[in-house]
Every structure is written in C-alpha cells, then in structure tokens.
Amino acid sequence: MSAPTFQPIPPRPAPTNTEGLLAWLRSNLFGDWKTASSTIILGGLLLWFVPQFLNWSLVSAVWAPDLKACRAAEGFGACWGVVAEKNRLIIFGRYPFEQQWRPLVATLLMLAMLVASCMRPFWKPWLAGAWLAVLVIFFVLMYGNTLGLAKVETDRWGGLPLTILLSALSIVMAFPIALVVALGRRSDLPAIRAFCTIYVELIRGVPLISVLFMASFMFPLFMPQGLTIDVLIRVLVGITLFAAAYLAEVIRGGLQAIPKGQIEAAATLGLSYWQTQRKIVLPQALAMVVPSIVNSFISIFKDTSLVSIVSLYELTGALDMAINADANWKPFKLQGYLFIALIYFIFCFSMSRYSQWVEKQVNISKQR
C-alpha cells in the first residue's frame, strides 16, 4: 500500500471579463437567446422609430411662427411655430398683454417659495408666515388695484400662473384641514371620528369633476342672498376640500406608523393630548410621509387641468382658447398639446425625483 500521492487538479479558467462595456452588454442585452432576440426586435423598432420621431420633431420641424412654412411641412415636420406664435397666450391666458410681467414675477416668486419649501433648512415655523406673505404679494401683483397697478379681474387670469396658484394654494390650505381630519379619524371620540371618516370617504368616493361641478353650479345656491363669490375662489375651495381628504389619508398613514409606546411614553411624562401630538407624534409622522405629500401635490398639480371644464383658463384651458380662436393655426393643435405636456412633465418629473430623494434622506437613519 503506497502513500497517496498528491495529484493537483487542473486550475479553473480565469473568469471572463465581468467589468466594462462589453461584459455589461453581454449580461444585459445578449445573455441568452431570449434576451438577445428581444434586444434585436426592440432595438430594431427603436432604430426605425426614433430617427423618424427626431426628424419630425427636430430636424424637419418649423420653429418660426411662419404659417406657410408650417403648412408646407405638414405631414413630415412638426410645426413649433404655433408655440412661437401663441406662447404668451398659452402661458398667461387672457391676462392683459402689456401687464404680463406681473403674472411672470408672481409665478417666479411662487416657484421660488415652492422650491424653498422643499429644502430642509427652511422647515421652520416661520415658513407658514413666509407663505402668507408670498400669497399676499401674489394676489396684489395679479389683481392690482393698489400701488399703481391696474386692476385685473380674476376671470382674465389664466395659463401657468393659474395652474400654479390653484395647486400651490389648495395644497397649502388643505394641509391644516388634513392634519385636523387625520387626527380626528384616530380620535377616541366616536362622533368626531365618524364625521372625519364620512368626510374622507365621501370625497374620495367621487371624482374631482363632480366636486368642481358642485363648486361652480351649487355653491352659489349655498350662499346667503346677495353674496356672490368669485368662481376662482369657489373652485379653489372645491379643490382644497378634495385635496384635504386625500392628504388626510396620507397623514393618517404616517400617524399609524408611530409605535404606541411613543404615545404611552408621552403620557407618562404628563403631556396632554395636544402636547403629545405636537411634540412627539406629528414631527415623526410628518417626516415619514413627506414623499407621499409631494406625490399628492403632483396629483393635485395634474388635476388642476380639470378646471378648464368649468371654464377657468389654466394651462390646458388657455391652450384650447388660444388655438381654437385662430382657424389658421388650428391644424397644429397637437404641437400645442405636446408643448404644455412638456411643461407639465417637467414640473411633475422634477417633483417626483425630489420625492424619491427625500425618501432616501428619511431612510438614511434606518440604514446600517
């Protein structure tokens, strides 16, 4: 019996390249025959479609407000001339032409305020005061009648400023209502809980358009004789009540995520109900739901397009008005739609990116 001799097995081959472009392509596009075939089919479709689209939208497109060139390019090139021709009307609606610097300044101010509200260093109590100031300035700028500014009735407001006003104001006003309703739905008092639940479920069960119909057709009947309220305010109230119900559910989600021990600990410290909510529950709950609040804001921003159905000329309505009034440019309405779709997209997309960023920030403390 001989001692076992050591017999080395041949070494394994070195792993094929797992880094770099080629390896990425191999594993992500041409892994097996299924992947490869779908890559080829989809890639072929893209190669066929994308150049055509780029040609239509950029290369062969007419950029100048030149009706003849637009008509000549019809069928193979987009006519962005319609936007060049009508942009002021689309963006500012029927606001008096020579006064349009006012909505521009007001909108920029509001946007700056929105951006500031998105930053953590500004999440301080004085933010509410700043919002109030900005809203007052916004209304003074838009409405005028003071400081040497000419008066502009609300029915001439329109376009992007109106979209931003409706969405920002309704979410800002909805927030306190939503806070109270969310707390009410978790209250121990049955009557208050019932009212809050009925309110939320009632609003969430009906489409926004019926709420807007109510605001524009029924609201005047609700008011005492002789008191007429501007349609803009009525619609604003409608959207606010609508947004508040959805926001209340979002906040309630945050409240439910707070462990009961927190509330019990606060009770042992002798804090009252409101102290507990203000100092213990809400700071944690709200921080948790910031991304969902931003998402509600996005959906309200998109939903403001519905007010064009009750004849307020925000961005969508302003486009309809601008282009339907001019038979020459009417064939190029699709390009107008694409233009405002781009505006909506830029706003909503950046907000959704922001909400994803916040979500990461909120979760940082939970990561190990």
Added chain:
Amino acid sequence: MSLKSPPKKNKWSWRSQAFRGLVYQLVAIAVIGLMVWFLASNTLYNMRVRGIQSGFDFLSQPAGFSIGESLFPFDSAESYWRAFGVGLSNTLRVAVVGIIFATLLGTLLGVGRFSRNALVRGLCSAYVECFRNIPVLLQLLMWYLVMTEVFPPIQDAWKVGPFFLSKGGVNFPIPVWQAGQAWAAAGLVAGVLLAWAYRLWAKQRFEATGIARSMVWAPMALVVVTGLLGWLVGGAPTVMNMPVKGEFSVENGGALTPEFLAILLGLTIYTAAFIAEVVRSGIASVPAGQGEAAAALGLDRRLEIRLVMLPQALRVIIPPMTNQYLNLTKNSSLAVAIGYPDIVSIANTAMNQTGRAVECIAILMAVYLSISLLTSVLMNWYNARVAIKER
C-alpha cells in the same frame, strides 16, 4: 410627609377627560349641524327666490336629447331615468374594459422592470415616467385629437384587413347570431365549469400528493377546446357581418366611436403606468431570500414564482391596485371633456336643460359612491382571500 389621598374626581368637571370629550363632541355636532342648516336654508331660500323647482320628479319626463352611443336603444322621447341609465352603462363599459386592459398592460410593464434585458427595463421605466407625469385630461384630449384629425375622413377610411379606421372610429366584423352559435356558447359555458372542477381537483391532488399541475394553461385549454367543439357541433357557422365602405360612411359590422376609443386608450395608458409601479413595488417587496429558499427546495423557476413569489407579492399589490381601479373609474368622468356620453356628461346636459343642479349632482355623486363602495367590497373580499392566514 403625610400621604394625601388624591382629590376626589368629579364626573362633571372640566378636568375629567370623559367630560371634556363629551363637550368636544357636542360642540362638533352643533357646529356641523348649524353649518348644514345654514347651507340648506340658504339653498332653499335661493331656490324659492329664483323660482327653481326641486325634486326628482323630472326623472320621469322625456329627456328630449339624443345620445351618441349606447348599449341599448335610446330615443330622445324617453325619460331622464333611461338617459341616466344609458350614461351609467357607458361609464361602466369604459371602466370595465379599461380596467382589464390597464391591468394586463400594467402587469406586463411592471414585470418588465425586472427583465434581464436592459432595453426592456429602460423602455418600461421610460413609459412609466412619461405617462405618469402628464395630466390624464391632456392625454385624453390628445388621443381624441389624433383620432379626429390625423385619421382620414370616413369616406376614405383606411382598410386594415376587415377593419376600417377613420375619423368615424373603428369598424370591425361581428359574427352573425345563428343557431350554431348557441352550441359554441354552450360549449364555452361547459368549458368554464369543467375548468373550475379541474382546478378544484388539481388543488386537492396538490394538497394530497404535492404534485403541482398546471393551473392556468390547462383550464384555459379546456375552455378553448370545449368552445371549439361546441362550435363544430353547431355546424361551424362562419357568417360574419362585414363592414362595407359606403359612399358617405362605413356600413354594417360593429363600430367603436372615436370618443370611446380615445377615452379607453387614454385611461388604459395612464392607469397602466400606475399599475406598473404597483406591480413593481409588490414584486420588489418580496425578500430575495424567499426566491433563494424556493430554489434550494428544488422548485423550478415557474413553480417558484407561482407558489412562493406571487402569493406574497399579491398581498402587497391588491390594496393599491384597488385604488387604481377606483381612480380609473373616477377618471372616466373626464369623458365629458371629449363628448363621450358617460354619466357625467348626461348629468351635465340634464342640469343645463332642467336647471336642477342639486338633484343631478346628487345622482352623480350617489352613482360614483356606490361604484366605489362596490369595487372596494369586491376587492376587499379578494384581498381577504390572499391575505396571510393568521390565527
């Protein structure tokens, strides 16, 4: 230090929590009651002053307007009742078809986000980002514009096989009802029953022996085969009502109006983007260890998805999916913007004709509330079936 007994609690003191709660509730009830009374009395007064009649008696009067499309025949001499019925049927038609298509498309897109193919992943996420961030109303208007401007006029409709595409919508062949079709229908019904029985049996066998049988393809094949058999027994009727291009319009066959197509397309595409996100988050919520454990137990990829991943993902998916279905149904109210005669647009017309805004909006809200409640009940029932069985 002497021990003092705590002060005796007075039940009716402001310092008693129960008493305070009672007062708060009474105040809330009083405030809300006053508000309702204020609004109601204003409304009644205003209606009296303006001479507006109230009541639902107008529902039995003739409507006096015709409706572009309906599932059952409607004539302008018929009552408002029936007009609202037509509107409701149109709303439900677009909602049900839209929900089916949006679920299919959304699930495909959501699963596509996990594809091994980078191109598929990228396209799916581009789709979601693109269609989620544009208002649905704008999308509807755009689709409607495409339908009515880009497509050729009805006189020179595009012919694709037996289909006609034009500004007038889509015309397609429909099978003519014959006695033989009844056999096919009977075959289908029998197939569904058989498939159901098969599923019960397969489940029982699975519990008993652990041998998993096909739960999707075999039942589906059963339904198709029995349907075909019935069709053959009935003499294989193939008579179709083909659309024919006439001088001014496309005649015969079935037709879908551009309004219906635009709203169906818009709602499907918009909601599918949200459903894709719901499906993606549901799948992502299943820990990777579950799949690995299934593989370690020797399940192949298909069984792993069916028995391990899907049941866990469904639990996360169903509640937000319910919300998306409700959203789609509620968004179908935007049909009023493009002239599809859904219940909102019927209510709008009725409101303008009779001036009874309160009643019409009340009907509208009642209808949507009942649809919402019904959908919630159905989905909650399904959710209870897939939820974790806890003791």
